[in-house]
Amino acid sequence: MNTAKPHDNTPRVLLVNLNTYDQPYPVYPLGLAYIDGALRKAGYETRFWDARASRGPVGESVAQFQPDYIALSLRNIDNAQSHNPLSFVRTLSDCCATLRKVTRAPIIVGGSAFSLFPTELLELTGADHGVRGEGEAPLIELLAALRENRPTTAIPGVAWNETPHSARCNKCAAHLAGFTAEPAHTPEILTPYLASGSIIGVQTQRGCPLKCCYCAYPYIEGRRSRYRTGAQVVEEMTRLRALGVRYTFIVDSVFNTNEKHLVDVCEALIAARLGMEWECFLSPRGLKREHFALMKRAGLRDIEFGSDSFSDPVLAAYGKAFTYDEIRQASAYATEAGVNYGHCLIFGGPGETPASIEETLVRAGELSGTYYFATIGMRIYPGTPLWKTHGPPATGETPEAYLATPRFHIEPPLTVESICKRLFDYRKTAPNWVVGDPPPAFVVTMEKLRKRGIQGPLWEYIEILQRYQSSGTR
Ligand code: B12
Ligand code: SF4
Numbered sequence: 001m002n003t004a005k006p007h008d009n010t011p012r013v014l015l016v017n018l019n020t021y022d023q024p025y026p027v028y029p030l031g032l033a034y035i036d037g038a039l040r041k042a043g044y045e046t047r048f049w050d051a052r053a054s055r056g057p058v059g060e061s062v063a064q065f066q067p068d069y070i071a072l073s074l075r076n077i078d079n080a081q082s083h084n085p086l087s088f089v090r091t092l093s094d095c096c097a098t099l100r101k102v103t104r105a106p107i108i109v110g111g112s113a114f115s116l117f118p119t120e121l122l123e124l125t126g127a128d129h130g131v132r133g134e135g136e137a138p139l140i141e142l143l144a145a146l147r148e149n150r151p152t153t154a155i156p157g158v159a160w161n162e163t164p165h166s167a168r169c170n171k172c173a174a175h176l177a178g179f180t181a182e183p184a185h186t187p188e189i190l191t192p193y194l195a196s197g198s199i200i201g202v203q204t205q206r207g208c209p210l211k212c213c214y215c216a217y218p219y220i221e222g223r224r225s226r227y228r229t230g231a232q233v234v235e236e237m238t239r240l241r242a243l244g245v246r247y248t249f250i251v252d253s254v255f256n257t258n259e260k261h262l263v264d265v266c267e268a269l270i271a272a273r274l275g276m277e278w279e280c281f282l283s284p285r286g287l288k289r290e291h292f293a294l295m296k297r298a299g300l301r302d303i304e305f306g307s308d309s310f311s312d313p314v315l316a317a318y319g320k321a322f323t324y325d326e327i328r329q330a331s332a333y334a335t336e337a338g339v340n341y342g343h344c345l346i347f348g349g350p351g352e353t354p355a356s357i358e359e360t361l362v363r364a365g366e367l368s369g370t371y372y373f374a375t376i377g378m379r380i381y382p383g384t385p386l387w388k389t390h391g392p393p394a395t396g397e398t399p400e401a402y403l404a405t406p407r408f409h410i411e412p413p414l415t416v417e418s419i420c421k422r423l424f425d426y427r428k429t430a431p432n433w434v435v436g437d438p439p440p441a442f443v444v445t446m447e448k449l450r451k452r453g454i455q456g457p458l459w460e461y462i463e464i465l466q467r468y469q470s471s472g473t474r
Helices: 032-043 058-065 091-102 114-115 119-123 136-147 187-195 218-219 232-244 259-272 287-298 312-318 324-337 354-366 385-390 399-404 414-429 441-450 459-468
Strands: 014-017 046-052 069-073 107-110 128-129 160-165 164-169 200-202 249-252 275-281 300-308 340-347 370-378 434-436
Touching: 014 259, 032 046, 032 069, 032 136, 058 091, 069 091, 069 136, 069 434, 091 119, 107 114, 107 119, 107 136, 114 119, 114 218, 114 275, 119 128, 119 160, 119 164, 119 259, 119 399, 128 136, 136 160, 160 340, 187 200, 187 434, 187 441, 232 259, 249 312, 259 287, 287 300, 287 324, 300 312, 300 324, 312 354, 324 340, 340 354, 354 414, 370 414, 370 459, 414 434, 434 459, 441 459
Parallel strands: 014 046, 014 069, 069 107, 107 128, 200 249, 249 275, 275 300, 300 340, 340 370, 370 434
Antiparallel strands: 128 160, 160 164
């Protein structure tokens, strides 16, 4: 066992990314890049160990770098698919056990998945501390407290073990939220991701003020919006451009939460003439024709609309703040502006019926040139209205039960099987539909095309692959 001890006065933090899930493509660890940027700014020496991009096991990095602290990121708890569930919790406990054998450095866990079940995951893995939500400022405070032997239990967002099997977690605080540092993009990590099909993410804002019944984003990121300026976004995209990135994914929960922000970012990108193309999530709500024209000039190439359903009663039950008319209108503007677009749909949530599914499918057939990304059932996440109505507060079960086995709401009389059957049948004549993951061959195709320098989501290839796949079923 290596006893963690600094070689000089600069404290060392090993950043560990565990995510190797490759659907719809490997996702570059942007959250950890932000943590890296904040740590470097605060005077820490950092090194990245990435389960996908690094050579050698994590123990080797520990032995070489001799970190004083380990900052471990867990992005996904599971793949959020009711018909094909995959849990990633074990990866975290296994990694913590491996690290425990080779170092005494405190293990601090964070990330979107950790933020959903902080106390449960801390108890399960025996990590020393955790940080819920935005990690930069709380982590810096936590590390300072650990170095100075000060108590850590009053730091907002921080989770700790009260006893070995009883963890606690503080609420996040507004004064520790916001962009405190620019993300540090390490070429040794970013380049392999780019080569293996990843679309590098850029974040322009955090927080969503809306309350869709199933959505954990406001719980992870907070409800209050925090924005970066257009100039900051351009500065980051310029750095990415120099690293070979020509297409980015704006990872904001919703890019159009605020018209002023949308205009600021787009105008800055137009003025900078970076030649960078991008994709983003948009809400169909409140979008005007001129927004599409502006976004297109700023490099927008592909849109994922968070539409959820094409049936108005279902949209209302899901807590969406728009109607199908707005979806149709936004789709028409996207077509007119010459931007590719797809609609993300969730089948089987509260209010869904066999008839509302048919309504959505009929309307989907009426929109031309669209892609559809369908999810079956609604994953029940803590902090959401659905958690209150269909989670532990309603069922009396423990939150652990919802972590150990991914739980989904499917509105009776619908079942996972009945929705699957309907959608997979429908997809036989609609190859522009992706139900769950894209076809496995897509990841391989992406990697080949990336090697030829092609970037972007390449939805058209999913359509081509599905058109030619023999059976048309799962
Ligand atoms: C954009 C996005 C996508 C895009 C990614 C595009 C891209 N090219 O990057 C796409 C659409 C491809 C995608 C796919 C998936 N996604 Co997604 N995605 C998101 C989204 C909206 C933003 C993620 C992001 O980049 N945020 C910006 C970064 C900066 O934030 P962050 O990673 O959370 O990091 C911050 C904190 O978490 C923390 N932090 C992070 N690491 C660490 C480490 C330490 C030590 C500390 C202290 C703090 C810390 O500090 C960071 C900076 O503040 C989130 C929802 C959300 N609002 O968080 C879901 C989310 C991450 N996705 C989720 C899921 C499930 C998936 C999929 C499995 C779904 C699917 N079946 O397709 C896949 C998996 C992809 C993969 N290969 O891993 C879940 C994960 C939780 C869960 N349920 O398991 C989320 C939270 C959404 C949800 N359902 O609640 N996703
Ligand atoms: S689904 Fe989109 S709009 Fe609704 S709460 Fe989540 S991030 Fe906000």
